[in-house]
Amino acid sequence: MKKLFAVLSAFVWLFSFQANAAVDSEAAENFIKKVTNQGIEELINSNVSADEKKARFTKLFNEDLDLDSIGKFVLGRYWKTATPQQRTDFINVYRKLNIQTWSARFDEFKGKHFEFKGVENSKSPDQVFVNTQVPMEEGAPAVVKWRVKETNGRMKVVDIIIENVSLAQTARSEYTAYIKNSPEGINGLIKNLKSRLK
Amino acid sequence: MKNVLKYAVAAVIIGFCGQVCAAETDDDGALEKYNRAMFSFNQAFDDYLMKPLAKGYRAVTNDFVRERVHDFFANLKEPASVINHALQGNVSDSGKSGGRFLINSTLGLLGTFDVAGGWGLKKNSTGFDKTLAAWCVPDGPFVMLPFLGPSTPRAAVGSAADAFADPVYWANNYTNFSKDWEKYSFYYGLSALGFVSLREEKLDLLDKLTTDAVDPYSLIKSAYMQNRLKIGSCKSVDEGQTPSYDFDFDEDMDEE
Numbered sequence: 001m002k003k004l005f006a007v008l009s010a011f012v013w014l015f016s017f018q019a020n021a022a023v024d025s026e027a028a029e030n031f032i033k034k035v036t037n038q039g040i041e042e043l044i045n046s047n048v049s050a051d052e053k054k055a056r057f058t059k060l061f062n063e064d065l066d067l068d069s070i071g072k073f074v075l076g077r078y079w080k081t082a083t084p085q086q087r088t089d090f091i092n093v094y095r096k097l098n099i100q101t102w103s104a105r106f107d108e109f110k111g112k113h114f115e116f117k118g119v120e121n122s123k124s125p126d127q128v129f130v131n132t133q134v135p136m137e138e139g140a141p142a143v144v145k146w147r148v149k150e151t152n153g154r155m156k157v158v159d160i161i162i163e164n165v166s167l168a169q170t171a172r173s174e175y176t177a178y179i180k181n182s183p184e185g186i187n188g189l190i191k192n193l194k195s196r197l198k
Numbered sequence: 199m200k201n202v203l204k205y206a207v208a209a210v211i212i213g214f215c216g217q218v219c220a221a222e223t224d225d226d227g228a229l230e231k232y233n234r235a236m237f238s239f240n241q242a243f244d245d246y247l248m249k250p251l252a253k254g255y256r257a258v259t260n261d262f263v264r265e266r267v268h269d270f271f272a273n274l275k276e277p278a279s280v281i282n283h284a285l286q287g288n289v290s291d292s293g294k295s296g297g298r299f300l301i302n303s304t305l306g307l308l309g310t311f312d313v314a315g316g317w318g319l320k321k322n323s324t325g326f327d328k329t330l331a332a333w334c335v336p337d338g339p340f341v342m343l344p345f346l347g348p349s350t351p352r353a354a355v356g357s358a359a360d361a362f363a364d365p366v367y368w369a370n371n372y373t374n375f376s377k378d379w380e381k382y383s384f385y386y387g388l389s390a391l392g393f394v395s396l397r398e399e400k401l402d403l404l405d406k407l408t409t410d411a412v413d414p415y416s417l418i419k420s421a422y423m424q425n426r427l428k429i430g431s432c433k434s435v436d437e438g439q440t441p442s443y444d445f446d447f448d449e450d451m452d453e454e
Binding site: 069073097100101104122123124127129145147149158159161163164165166168169170173174175177178181189192193196 | 406409410411412413415416417419420421424425427428440441442443444445446447448
């Protein structure tokens with residue numbers, strides 16, 4: 001009897017642990033619905049000034065994207081050897097540059113709408129993929145997956161996968177190749193990125 | 199029969215790949231050196247010739263004309279889809295592509311209008327590259343081809359094979375041109391228009407993609423190779439594999 005109880009409680013513990021660890025699919029999907037609505041309908045399709053647009057976009061970007069995790073990921077193995085100063089400098093310039101390029105790139109989605117196609121688990125228990133499709137004028141719809149990470153009950157986007165191309169992975173390949181070939185290493189990359197800020 | 203053909207083709211490709219496919223890891227960086235050099239060459243070719251041509255083409259045509267040209271070239275690819283859907287065992291898709299080709303080549307005025315699409319026969323293209331993937335032929339490493347850009351050994355073999363299914367190739371071979379220059383201007387003229395039209399479609403995308411890139415070569419290579427994985431492979435290879443985008447986000451990876 002005692003044994004049975006132990007087994008049962010072990011099961012309960014195991015499942016409650018899993019339930020705690022897994023990200024709520026519905027909440028993740030609602031979160032991405034909010035992001036796409038704010039990012040597209042309220043930003044691109046609205047008639048506000050360019051400055052106002054940029055301010056709104058910056059707010060959206062800072063609140064809903066986990067730029068610290070992404071920055072750490074894209075530096076790859078160079079993150080370990082980077083000094084605290086280099087890490088902060090890189091994250092700062094990476095954040096600014098992303099806001100700059102993405103506020104321009106989001107215009108691509110003007111007039112388009114996202115269809116939600118369910119949520120897919122990832123290998124990491126605190127992360128899920130929210131599947132969306134964007135119908136195109138010709139051919140199959142574009143498949144866009146949003147990787148959502150939950151930290152302390154708050155959801156943030158950590159990667160966007162467009163037609164199987166992960167933006168985080170692409171940035172990592174590009175930046176680590178640049179650091180490898182640059183005589184100045186990480187500082188060379190930070191300098192180069194800074195020069196691109198408008 | 200299908201198996202004999204499959205192994206024969208696989209043997210030819212493995213022979214063709216030879217050193218290239220074996221050099222997957224590219225330890226001495228020879229392939230990367232070549233790729234980067236070819237990338238610079240292609241960029242110069244693009245800057246001085248293709249991009250200006252594409253912009254000129256955009257300037258002298260309107261959306262309607264460009265769409266007709268696009269549909270014309272898309273229609274020429276249907277025979278390759280007919281054959282390759284069949285090779286992949288999708289008889290119904292093969293029939294649909296065949297139907298599209300017949301309808302669009304006639305009622306669609308040489309393919310310039312996608313009449314079949316309006317009737318519910320939606321475009322569903324495939325090619326020899328996808329057939330090879332379905333036959334478990336590996337993709338091989340990233341290779342930058344002169345003029346044509348990003349590719350892999352399997353993709354290159356695929357498009358070369360598809361070119362034989364192009365009606366323009368057959369029309370060119372079986373038409374009696376009175377003079378040689380007529381023959382060449384027909385084939386190369388049409389091919390050139392096809393390339394310019396293709397480049398025009400990519401004008402905005404490529405500009406946006408490489409703005410603010412610190413290493414455009416690595417960016418294009420990474421994005422191209424990730425996108426290639428979308429094609430998948432044969433069932434025995436695909437089974438049990440996690441999708442390529444589901445990498446561990448928090449672990450420090452010591453690759454590349």
